[in-house]
Amino acid sequence: MLSGPSGSGKGTVLKELLAKNNNLFLSVSATTRSPREGEVHGKHYYFLSKDEFEARIAGDGMLEYASYCGNYYGTPKDAVYEMLNAGKDVILEIEVQGAMQIKERCPDAVFVFVMPPSMNELKHRLTDRRTEDAETVAKRMQAAVDEIRASYQYDYIVVNDTVSEAANTLDEIIRVQKCSTGHMKEFIDEVLEDE
Numbered sequence: 001m002l003s004g005p006s007g008s009g010k011g012t013v014l015k016e017l018l019a020k021n022n023n024l025f026l027s028v029s030a031t032t033r034s035p036r037e038g039e040v041h042g043k044h045y046y047f048l049s050k051d052e053f054e055a056r057i058a059g060d061g062m063l064e065y066a067s068y069c070g071n072y073y074g075t076p077k078d079a080v081y082e083m084l085n086a087g088k089d090v091i092l093e094i095e096v097q098g099a100m101q102i103k104e105r106c107p108d109a110v111f112v113f114v115m116p117p118s119m120n121e122l123k124h125r126l127t128d129r130r131t132e133d134a135e136t137v138a139k140r141m142q143a144a145v146d147e148i149r150a151s152y153q154y155d156y157i158v159v160n161d162t163v164s165e166a167a168n169t170l171d172e173i174i175r176v177q178k179c180s181t182g183h184m185k186e187f188i189d190e191v192l193e194d195e
């Protein structure tokens with residue numbers, strides 16, 4: 001589970017991580033917000049109308065969902081389970097409310113929060129990318145404060161100072177997590193059975 005304020009650069013870090021680790025599957029979310037320039041339906045998001053999104057919720061098709069800055073965002077359930085069953089490590093790049101729903105439903109999930117180096121830097125990044133108007137930037141800065149407060153509940157904090165270092169750290173977290181006792185429990189049992 002990867003969260004971080006809009007503008008923290010988590011998307012860029014993820015892109016670099018996906019290029020170096022080919023056992024990862026990045027879940028494609030659904031949203032009711034409009035596509036940004038260059039965003040492709042089915043690749044970056046499934047862009048749905050409010051009615052379509054609400055029908056998916058009613059049909060129990062979402063693993064989690066949340067309302068963020070006036071739009072719905074959610075994780076389609078089927079693809080996640082399909083990939084987990086195929087042995088992939090699944091990454092959800094979602095905001096804090098959704099992550100907390102996953103915390104209750106999937107206690108084995110690992111929670112990582114991508115932190116900007118400072119609030120000032122976050123504002124620069126949000127303004128410089130020129131994809132949002134001033135009102136949206138202000139909304140996202142306010143949302144960022146709430147999200148950073150919630151980061152105490154995550155397992156790891158990765159500061160995105162440079163993208164390559166942050167991507168390396170994420171990759172190490174995944175590797176280390178695979179050695180955790182919880183993850184190795186079946187292996188321990190197998191070793192003991194051979195005795």
Ligand code: 5GP
Pocket residue numbers: 003004005006029030033064065066068073074075076093094095096097098099
């Ligand atoms: P953006 O509009 O910048 O693409 O995303 C806004 C926020 O929604 C980001 O914090 C992003 O992580 C979050 N988000 C994207 N997909 C999902 C999702 O499936 N569920 C939830 N809860 N949040 C999501």
